[in-house]
Each structure stands twice: as structure tokens, then as C-alpha cells.
Amino acid sequence: MIETNEALAVRGGPKAVTAAAPANWLHGTSEIGEEEIRAVTAVLRSQVLFRHAGDPANSPVAHFEALFAQMTGARHVLAVNSGTSALIAGLIALEVGHGDEVLVPAYTYIATAAAVLAVGALPVLVEVDASLSIDPGDMERKVTDRTAAVIPVHMRGVPCDMHRVMAVARRHRIAVLEDCAQANGGTYGGRHLGTLGDAGIFSFQHYKIAACGEGGALITDDRRVFERAAVYHDSAYAFWMEEQAQKTNTPEAVEQWKRTCFLGENFRQSELHGAVALEQLRKRDRLLARTRAIKARLWPACEAIPSAAMETLNDREGDCGISLVFFMPDADSAVRICDWLKAEGVRCGTVFSKAFPDRHIFYHWDYVMNKRSAFRNGAPWSLERQPPRVRYSRDMCPATVGLLERAVMLPITQKMTDPYVDQVCGAIEKVARGWRD
Ligand SMILES: *Cc1c(COP(=O)(O)O)cnc(C)c1O
Numbered sequence: 001m002i003e004t005n006e007a008l009a010v011r012g013g014p015k016a017v018t019a020a021a022p023a024n025w026l027h028g029t030s031e032i033g034e035e036e037i038r039a040v041t042a043v044l045r046s047q048v049l050f051r052h053a054g055d056p057a058n059s060p061v062a063h064f065e066a067l068f069a070q071m072t073g074a075r076h077v078l079a080v081n082s083g084t085s086a087l088i089a090g091l092i093a094l095e096v097g098h099g100d101e102v103l104v105p106a107y108t109y110i111a112t113a114a115a116v117l118a119v120g121a122l123p124v125l126v127e128v129d130a131s132l133s134i135d136p137g138d139m140e141r142k143v144t145d146r147t148a149a150v151i152p153v154h155m156r157g158v159p160c161d162m163h164r165v166m167a168v169a170r171r172h173r174i175a176v177l178e179d180c181a182q183a184n185g186g187t188y189g190g191r192h193l194g195t196l197g198d199a200g201i202f203s204f205q206h207y208k209i210a211a212c213g214e215g216g217a218l219i220t221d222d223r224r225v226f227e228r229a230a231v232y233h234d235s236a237y238a239f240w241m242e243e244q245a246q247k248t249n250t251p252e253a254v255e256q257w258k259r260t261c262f263l264g265e266n267f268r269q270s271e272l273h274g275a276v277a278l279e280q281l282r283k284r285d286r287l288l289a290r291t292r293a294i295k296a297r298l299w300p301a302c303e304a305i306p307s308a309a310m311e312t313l314n315d316r317e318g319d320c321g322i323s324l325v326f327f328m329p330d331a332d333s334a335v336r337i338c339d340w341l342k343a344e345g346v347r348c349g350t351v352f353s354k355a356f357p358d359r360h361i362f363y364h365w366d367y368v369m370n371k372r373s374a375f376r377n378g379a380p381w382s383l384e385r386q387p388p389r390v391r392y393s394r395d396m397c398p399a400t401v402g403l404l405e406r407a408v409m410l411p412i413t414q415k416m417t418d419p420y421v422d423q424v425c426g427a428i429e430k431v432a433r434g435w436r437d
Helices: 034-046 060-072 083-093 110-118 136-142 162-172 223-233 237-247 251-260 271-303 331-344 398-406 418-434
Strands: 076-080 101-105 122-126 147-150 175-179 199-203 216-220 323-327 407-411
Touching: 034 271, 060 076, 060 216, 060 271, 076 083, 076 223, 083 110, 083 175, 083 199, 083 216, 083 223, 101 110, 110 122, 122 136, 136 162, 147 162, 162 175, 216 223, 223 237, 237 251, 271 323, 271 418, 331 398, 331 407, 331 418, 398 407
Parallel strands: 101 122, 101 147, 147 175, 175 199
Antiparallel strands: 076 216, 199 216, 323 407
16 A cells, blocks of 8 residues: 655655764764773873883773673783784784785775785685675685685674684684674674684774774684784784793793794784773673664565565674665666665665775775785785786676675664664665565
């Protein structure tokens, strides 16, 4: 029964969403409040910005690591200054070497591939499936005798098919570094993301679920992996540890750190960032409870759209709920239904376009596609074993482009009010009733 006020907004009818949209769609960043301000102020008043300068018992970075260990269930946590540096330290820790191949999904933030290149290894692109994360079948097809590791990326808060990813990785004896930069708080089979593989990394950058400006963390249960990452994250790490061991009068630890020491960088986290990251972690689960509840309400509305196919959720309970994706039969209908939804006041977008350089899609990773190096000798591509076989082209992952072209994505934030969510659901249902392919 079509009511008279059913005229679609795209055809000049009334707009379904009139309630105010959130002013800020970011997750952690839009939760910044008095807690973060107080924590940063306390660090500034203390005049201690470096974790090894003061008493470790008072270090916000150390407190952040301890809370994150508790929240993830991981045995070891290392705070660093970005998700990218956590990836680099993680690859070094897992002994990924020059010229090794590392499997990377074709849909991920470009930093995942950049980190592989930074350690002298070569990213090999793997198709994604309808969860928009790594396709375990294609992952297995891309394994060679040079594959050292895989980086499954839990994109937009949706867990990868970790059961199959781990089975393929174990079968071929390759290391697994989970990129959880967009999935802080997500779980798979009841376990926190980042604890299923050999190590996991997180980002606390401005756009992430918990944000501290620039920040990251590496988690692992493996003591040796933790130590290697820690040593690499600070060119003087073993010296700080020796100093600490001397203070606590543990001569065997002094000797152990002397042996463990190798070259490193400076990926350290400052106390200012640690203080913000700590407060943000305390807010994380409340935030995710809200995004998950909103996604559960948007889901049936989207499911009712004729010919829309919902995204695959590899673990429904473990999904962070920060986005919702459905697929239309072709790219044109995805663009068209997006226009209809947007006209009603629904925030949504298509994902792939040749014209818009989205840095989350391999197609737009110019320096990877063209093997453009920072070094005169062309490394790491020039370090490839003979005969070279890693090649890149824009048509190399057609399944990924095909899915992304047909995808319609709705961002979800905890700041969507109930009246707003009600109206967004109503708008989607209205479009669903009027939709003809
Ligand atoms: C943000 C992000 C990174 C990089 O994190 P930074 O903190 O910006 O260095 C890596 N991988 C994915 C999937 C990301 O979204």
C-alpha cells in the first residue's frame, strides 16, 4: 500500500530524515572530554614527557600498556607512536626479511603495504571477499616458497575469517600479523582481535575507535616477539632495560639485555599520548556497545532493499559495528541507490571509483603500482630473489574491484541519537519500497 506521502526525496518528495545528524562522526576523537584534558594537564604539570625519565609506577604509557593487556587478554603489550610503526616493529619481530613476500589484502589502508616495503619485503596482493577483508582461498593461491607472513586486516571493524586464515598460515608455516588498526575492541570466537595470530597491531590515530593523536600498540603472547619489537622500537631500548635491571639489582637481566640488543628506530610513545590513549581505552567498550546496537537496527532495514546482498560478517558478535555494507547487483545501481538514500538524508557512499583516489584500495597505491622507491638502488624491489616475479597492475585484483564497485557503505557512530536512527531506518525502508532495479 503506497501512501501519498511516499514520494521519494530524489523525485522532489519530503526528506525522511529531519532529525539532526551528529556534528562529529569520528569515534574516539568525538569522545574527548574532561578526562583527557585532566590526564594531559597532569602530565604537563609533572614535567615528565618520557616514560623512562620518571618512576615507571607513575608512567601513563605503562598504565596504558597494562590496561590494554587486560582488555585484550594479551600477555605482552608495547605502546608505540603509530599503527604504521607497530606494523614495522611487528614485521621485524616476526623476522620478515629483505626480499621476502608478505601477503596483504588489496583493500586496506596504504600503510599496511608501506610497512612491508619499509622492512625490505614485498607486498603480494590478495583479493578480499564479501566481508571486504582477506579472502582465505585467494590467500592460499598467493602463497609461494618466498612467503614469510600474512597481514589479515580487520577492515572497518569487521573481523576476518580468522579460522581459515590461521589454517592456511599454519599449513604453509607463515607468520600472521593481524592489522587491527580499525578494529580496536573487535573479537573473533570470543577472543580479542590481535590475539589469534602471532601478533596484532592497533592504531590510535585521529580517525580510529580510540584516538590519542598519533599512537599505536603491538600485542603478542610470545615473549621473544615482544622483545624483538621492543628492541626495534627504540634504538636504546636494551640500555634502558639494563639501567632498570641495575636499579632492581638483577644482574642476569642486565646480561640478557646486552645479548638481546640490535639496531632500532624511535617509535616510542610520549607520556602525553599515553595519557590520552589510556582515557580513550576506558571509553571504548561503551562506545562500541552503542555502535553495535545501531548497526543491529540498520541491518534489517538494509536487508529489505530488493536485490541488496548484505556483507558477510565472519563473527557477528565480534563486529565493532562502525560501518554497514551491502552490495548492489552492479556499479550503476550502487551509485543510484546511494543518490536516493542521500536525498532522503541518509549518510552513505559507494566505495570504489577510478576518479577518486581512495588510499584504501590497491588501485590507487601509485608508488606500489609503479614500484617507486625511496632509495637510489630501487630497494626493496631490487632485493627480490631471482627470478623476480612480484608484479603489480591495476587489473590484478578484479574480484576486489568488483565488490568495492557494487558496495554501498553506511558509516555508524555512537553519536547517532535514537530519533535520528529511527528516521534513517525509516528512510532506508522508504527507498526499499520504492526501489526497482
Ligand atoms: C590507520 C591504519 C593504519 C596505520 O595507522 P597509523 O597510526 O595512521 O600509522 C594501518 N592499517 C590500517 C588498516 C589503518 O586503518
